[in-house]
Amino acid sequence: MKRRRRSETPFRRFIPNLVTIFGLCVGLLSVRAGLEGRYAAALYLIIVAVFLDAADGKVARFLKAESEFGAELDTLSDFFNFGIAPTFLIYNVIFSGTDYARSGWFCVLVLTVCCALRLARFNVALTDSEPTEKKPDYFVGVPAPALACLALMPMLFWMEDWSFFQRHQNVTVLYLIGVGLLAVSTLPTFSIKHLKIKREHQFFVLLLSVGLIMCLVVFPWRTMIIGNFLYLASIPVSVWMAGRPLPAL
Numbered sequence: 001m002k003r004r005r006r007s008e009t010p011f012r013r014f015i016p017n018l019v020t021i022f023g024l025c026v027g028l029l030s031v032r033a034g035l036e037g038r039y040a041a042a043l044y045l046i047i048v049a050v051f052l053d054a055a056d057g058k059v060a061r062f063l064k065a066e067s068e069f070g071a072e073l074d075t076l077s078d079f080f081n082f083g084i085a086p087t088f089l090i091y092n093v094i095f096s097g098t099d100y101a102r103s104g105w106f107c108v109l110v111l112t113v114c115c116a117l118r119l120a121r122f123n124v125a126l127t128d129s130e131p132t133e134k135k136p137d138y139f140v141g142v143p144a145p146a147l148a149c150l151a152l153m154p155m156l157f158w159m160e161d162w163s164f165f166q167r168h169q170n171v172t173v174l175y176l177i178g179v180g181l182l183a184v185s186t187l188p189t190f191s192i193k194h195l196k197i198k199r200e201h202q203f204f205v206l207l208l209s210v211g212l213i214m215c216l217v218v219f220p221w222r223t224m225i226i227g228n229f230l231y232l233a234s235i236p237v238s239v240w241m242a243g244r245p246l247p248a249l
Contacts, residue, residue, distance in 0.1 A: 016060035017070050020077050023052035027081035034089045042089055043155060047220070049081040050145045075119050082148035083115030086155075090176070094154045100169040107176040111151055114180035115144055121184070138188035138242055146231060147183045151176060153228050159221045182235070188242035190234055 030045035056074060060066045087108035095104025118141055125140075142150065154165035154172050165172045197205050215223040 012063045013065040013067065015063060016056045016065050017073055019052060019056040019059055020070065020074050023049050023056065024077040024080060026052060027077070027085045030081075030085045031088050034085075034092060039089065039093060039155070040159065042085075043152065043159065044220070046081065046085060046089075046148060046152070047216075047224075049085075050149065053078060053081070053145055071123070075123055078144045079116055079119055082144040083112045083119075086148045086151050087112055089155055090151060093158055094166060094172060095169070098169065100173065103173045104169070107173045107180075110177050111147075111180045114183045115147055118142075118147070118183040119144060137191060138238060139191050140189075141185045141187060142179070142182040142189055142235075144183070146189075147179060149224060150179045150182070150228055150231070153225065156221045156225050156228075160225070187235060188238050190238045 026045050026049045030042045030049065033039070033042040033045060053074070056070075060070055090111075091104055091108050095101050095108075098104070121140075153175070157163075157165050165175075212223070
């Protein structure tokens, strides 16, 4: 009688999931920092979560360790890090204790629900065998990490002592609801991971990336504000260009 072969799984298949779990822990730390009044630390931790979210997928593809379990875990982590953690900060800093507390609570609920719907639609698209009209070079709607960065715009203004969003909280409510609707929209938005760079431009793009990282370290809030405005301005361009492939830089 043959001995049953023991099932074994290589450790490399667990590495992307560990990165995802680490990202989830970072999101939890962000909520804790926000509750303790350490708002700068909370924002930094959400930025770290954005980079970790980009990293876990890259690691999974590099190690050839993609799995349905990893995809589901990544979705749950994204929902907490980008649909819940930012709303804690926004409500506590911008709306709590003001005349717009109820309206503010409503708009952060809209943000959270839209993030959940966007991620659920993404999961369904992964398992859907029927052909769709999705363009390979574009996202459908605003992805969850970009949603979080856009939603944090009032917080970024507050960190720079710019009081626009606090003085005009009705505008803040409309802005946050609009950001949530962008996430569940079907508008094509640029996907950087499909961008192709010509060999002669690679060094320039590398220098530009290094400069961006340096600005993010030295002037984090202003850099994110400028990045948010550029991203919003890119949406009409991506809609216009959706009928053609992204050009190589």
